Amino acid sequence: MQFPKGLITIDKNSHVAVYLQIANGIISHIRRGILKPSAALPASRILAADLKVHRKTVVAAYDELYAQSWVDAYPRKGIFVAKNLPDVSPRKITTGIQSYSYPEETFFEIANDKFPSLALSVKSPEHNLVFNDGFPDTRLAPVELMVREYRRFARYHFTSKYLMYGPEQGSENLRTELARFFGETRGLQVKPENILITKGVQMALYLIAQLLLTKNDTVIVADPGYNGANEVFEQAGANLALVPIDEHGININHIEAICKKKKVKLVYVIPHHHSPTTVTLSAERRMQLLELARKYKFAIVEDDYDYDFHYASSPILPLASIDYYGSVIYVGSFSKTIAPGIRMGFMIAPKNLIARATRFRKLIDRQGEQLLEEAMANLLKNGDISRHLKKANKIYHERRDILCRLLQEKLNGSVNFKIPDGGFAVWVEYLNGLKPQEVSAKAATMGLTISNGKDYYHDPAYLNNCIRIGFASLNPNELEAAVDILAKAVISLS
Amino acid sequence: MQFPKGLITIDKNSHVAVYLQIANGIISHIRRGILKPSAALPASRILAADLKVHRKTVVAAYDELYAQSWVDAYPRKGIFVAKNLPDVSPRKITTGIQSYSYPEETFFEIANDKFPSLALSVKSPEHNLVFNDGFPDTRLAPVELMVREYRRFARYHFTSKYLMYGPEQGSENLRTELARFFGETRGLQVKPENILITKGVQMALYLIAQLLLTKNDTVIVADPGYNGANEVFEQAGANLALVPIDEHGININHIEAICKKKKVKLVYVIPHHHSPTTVTLSAERRMQLLELARKYKFAIVEDDYDYDFHYASSPILPLASIDYYGSVIYVGSFSKTIAPGIRMGFMIAPKNLIARATRFRKLIDRQGEQLLEEAMANLLKNGDISRHLKKANKIYHERRDILCRLLQEKLNGSVNFKIPDGGFAVWVEYLNGLKPQEVSAKAATMGLTISNGKDYYHDPAYLNNCIRIGFASLNPNELEAAVDILAKAVISLS
Numbered sequence: 011m012q013f014p015k016g017l018i019t020i021d022k023n024s025h026v027a028v029y030l031q032i033a034n035g036i037i038s039h040i041r042r043g044i045l046k047p048s049a050a051l052p053a054s055r056i057l058a059a060d061l062k063v064h065r066k067t068v069v070a071a072y073d074e075l076y077a078q079s080w081v082d083a084y085p086r087k088g089i090f091v092a093k094n095l096p097d098v099s100p101r102k103i104t105t106g107i108q109s110y111s112y113p114e115e116t117f118f119e120i121a122n123d124k125f126p127s128l129a130l131s132v133k134s135p136e137h138n139l140v141f142n143d144g145f146p147d148t149r150l151a152p153v154e155l156m157v158r159e160y161r162r163f164a165r166y167h168f169t170s171k172y173l174m175y176g177p178e179q180g181s182e183n184l185r186t187e188l189a190r191f192f193g194e195t196r197g198l199q200v201k202p203e204n205i206l207i208t209k210g211v212q213m214a215l216y217l218i219a220q221l222l223l224t225k226n227d228t229v230i231v232a233d234p235g236y237n238g239a240n241e242v243f244e245q246a247g248a249n250l251a252l253v254p255i256d257e258h259g260i261n262i263n264h265i266e267a268i269c270k271k272k273k274v275k276l277v278y279v280i281p282h283h284h285s286p287t288t289v290t291l292s293a294e295r296r297m298q299l300l301e302l303a304r305k306y307k308f309a310i311v312e313d314d315y316d317y318d319f320h321y322a323s324s325p326i327l328p329l330a331s332i333d334y335y336g337s338v339i340y341v342g343s344f345s346k347t348i349a350p351g352i353r354m355g356f357m358i359a360p361k362n363l364i365a366r367a368t369r370f371r372k373l374i375d376r377q378g379e380q381l382l383e384e385a386m387a388n389l390l391k392n393g394d395i396s397r398h399l400k401k402a403n404k405i406y407h408e409r410r411d412i413l414c415r416l417l418q419e420k421l422n423g424s425v426n427f428k429i430p431d432g433g434f435a436v437w438v439e440y441l442n443g444l445k446p447q448e449v450s451a452k453a454a455t456m457g458l459t460i461s462n463g464k465d466y467y468h469d470p471a472y473l474n475n476c477i478r479i480g481f482a483s484l485n486p487n488e489l490e491a492a493v494d495i496l497a498k499a500v501i502s503l504s
Numbered sequence: 505m506q507f508p509k510g511l512i513t514i515d516k517n518s519h520v521a522v523y524l525q526i527a528n529g530i531i532s533h534i535r536r537g538i539l540k541p542s543a544a545l546p547a548s549r550i551l552a553a554d555l556k557v558h559r560k561t562v563v564a565a566y567d568e569l570y571a572q573s574w575v576d577a578y579p580r581k582g583i584f585v586a587k588n589l590p591d592v593s594p595r596k597i598t599t600g601i602q603s604y605s606y607p608e609e610t611f612f613e614i615a616n617d618k619f620p621s622l623a624l625s626v627k628s629p630e631h632n633l634v635f636n637d638g639f640p641d642t643r644l645a646p647v648e649l650m651v652r653e654y655r656r657f658a659r660y661h662f663t664s665k666y667l668m669y670g671p672e673q674g675s676e677n678l679r680t681e682l683a684r685f686f687g688e689t690r691g692l693q694v695k696p697e698n699i700l701i702t703k704g705v706q707m708a709l710y711l712i713a714q715l716l717l718t719k720n721d722t723v724i725v726a727d728p729g730y731n732g733a734n735e736v737f738e739q740a741g742a743n744l745a746l747v748p749i750d751e752h753g754i755n756i757n758h759i760e761a762i763c764k765k766k767k768v769k770l771v772y773v774i775p776h777h778h779s780p781t782t783v784t785l786s787a788e789r790r791m792q793l794l795e796l797a798r799k800y801k802f803a804i805v806e807d808d809y810d811y812d813f814h815y816a817s818s819p820i821l822p823l824a825s826i827d828y829y830g831s832v833i834y835v836g837s838f839s840k841t842i843a844p845g846i847r848m849g850f851m852i853a854p855k856n857l858i859a860r861a862t863r864f865r866k867l868i869d870r871q872g873e874q875l876l877e878e879a880m881a882n883l884l885k886n887g888d889i890s891r892h893l894k895k896a897n898k899i900y901h902e903r904r905d906i907l908c909r910l911l912q913e914k915l916n917g918s919v920n921f922k923i924p925d926g927g928f929a930v931w932v933e934y935l936n937g938l939k940p941q942e943v944s945a946k947a948a949t950m951g952l953t954i955s956n957g958k959d960y961y962h963d964p965a966y967l968n969n970c971i972r973i974g975f976a977s978l979n980p981n982e983l984e985a986a987v988d989i990l991a992k993a994v995i996s997l998s
Contacts, residue, residue: 033818034821037691037787037826041826074817074818077816078818079788092787094788095788095791096788096795098791112692112694112695112827113828113830114856115856116854117797118716118769118797118802118803118830120715120857145668145669148665148667148668151667153657153663153667157654157655160654161654163647169647170643170645171642172845173645173842174639174642174844175844194518197532199605209703209869212866212870213868213869216867222614242867292573293531293572293573293586293589294573294586298590301590303611304611307612307613309612323568323572326572327528332532332536334607335607336612337610337612349667349668351666351669351670351873352667353871353873360609361608362609363614366614373706373735373736373739374707374868374869375704375710375847376704376732377845377847378847381846
């Protein structure tokens, strides 16, 4: 009887039935080469006594092993490990399946050193007060509206339809409502067929990069700029051409100079409240950029992620709203409208590109969340989104003004900034040799998390003394407390 | 006064304020080159009379244009189109911005002919009765459980935390619950750090293919097999090596023969209720496959998408549960547990691969739906998922038996099949020269949608006479009615 005692351990508190624990334990020993092919298993009576369980439990375990073809059963002879199993050289003997530990590393090679450098999100800051990069206040998120919609779904018969596989391009109802919404808010005369629903702007950018770019293609981006886009373009094999940005937006002459030297495949712009600088691309430069796109046949990716949050006059209509030639791919998001954690974005382009992008999206992810998309369609249709935007804009407008006033009052002479037209953050320059990293370190000791100025510039040689200060997610009291700490930190360093 | 009459049309029923309609109309004419730089705009009084609006409305429109820098204003001279705008050659004159039509095609080139062949989902069938490929019954989906969780979120203060950006790897709570669930149901001793939450199996496969494969790598798949996986591997540049599958699963000797001839990077298996054939990979072959992985250093992708739906004895424990070397990447889904439209899957692998995959997932999609993930964590924790699975298994088990009995009674001699151990479909072979395409076409005329036998085999030369008949989404009456039609269609073709 080659069946060492103590090989099977039983955990009576486990949710797994005891007979299955026994069967799984034996399987584990077979797989590890401890129990060899054709080896006899103990009679059920004996194993039951060993394990202090009822004989019927062991019989059930053996039945299970037989059903799974791990053992052969011969009448009047007994139960044997199946003879046709491969002979495995024994591995470390441990007691019970519980002690098996999952491997630390893959045995196979991971082909390339792909994506090793992407930063993962930082852990939640330890401090109560956080000047973030510019996120909406999730306390204002219209969760109750979403819940109302989900509650409706629970009641209605049609809901089962939305639980099946659905259109990869996104809900037809949502795309219809979006086409109307974009017409009203952005002068964009598109049809539902021109819209692909994505998981946030990020997926839209990924799809575009993979579809349009091949190795060593040139992509123009502003520096400082948006990391999340730069990474996507570089991962697709593109070389970034960095262009400076000033108070009127990305430098168009610089773009044309590059176009004259080499083929440019794609120009990425954030025309409103550019991240990180918050500047808006001027009407003049918008027209120039469209003309350049026509002349040099590049694609413009217009990332208008926070168009709906604008506090000064109206936002300038998107480049896409007057794109006669089909040069512009327009991307945006509802992640700022509802909450960052609700991933819903869109990509607007001529049909031929949307068709390709839809097929590709299917490969990655099959489809979006239909219930979420239907909920959003309803909220757009009955005006809830517009009402929420109006309310949120009022609050964020106030918070922007409060932060700017506080910075002026309490950090006068130490910082310089321009009041942004919209969005969720102010781009602040430190004066008098103050270093973002030192201010950040000092503020941390006083209970405030604030940017250390890193990662805004793609060019590592650039000595940056600017940071983004997000105002949207802090209420007036919190803004006051946070600026107080910042002012103390700055004074202590001056 | 170069301002043609009738250029601006006003839609009083539009949601867009009239002053904005006027401003946008003028911008449109500037952008189209109809209004040239430095051109004078009509006095507000005159334009107001033309448009039959109050003069203040035109003044508001001009203020808007000035704020957006489209016009210059000179005291006592009037309003002029900004002089520094580029001079655009005039395009087609149309009336009002409303008549602008969005371009049909992109002006730039789409780099490669990427993903042109991927099939998009077929439209909803017109018939009431559908034998689908094997999907759960969405009428049984526990929508009320999901709604209960969302309702909880609406009440609790902590909810705002889950609305912010969160961990790219997926909710910590969910991964903790999953680690426990996998231990209990699959003998998988993994930690939360070994789990990446994805949008369904599809995204897990996409991430794996992109991370592991480079151009011309060899990937072994069964033929017939799962299209959705084959497309992902081919898109990553791999060459597929097709291996036959029999009643015990994929042919292991055939795999070894290929390994002897060339470097194999990855072997893709569906060990339970293989799609489309429904066969289960035998215990013997599982062990052989693990030995081969160790010998030839390939990765095994184990797609156990419907492990939780098994009606005969217990399912065989996953390869991953006894993977000593780190050869196995285990992927699965909750899309079948809740509903296909709820996209939630997982990938289990050693930490080094999970870390890479997490970074890559961030690039594509940033993160999953945190609220959905937290809801799922709660449902797993309080046993709701297990209870739902038990209930659903009982119902699907019955439906499988009913379909098999009906096929035996009413199509005896015309079809051949093996009762599947689990899953959602039966793999049925037509006899007597019956052709799937003809049966499908005939059934369609009688009100039943049923597979035409296409797309199961990757090898187009294979003359397939088998189809999948999904039983899970039809209740007993529907199953009876559907088989009645199928039997009539078959008789009329015999």
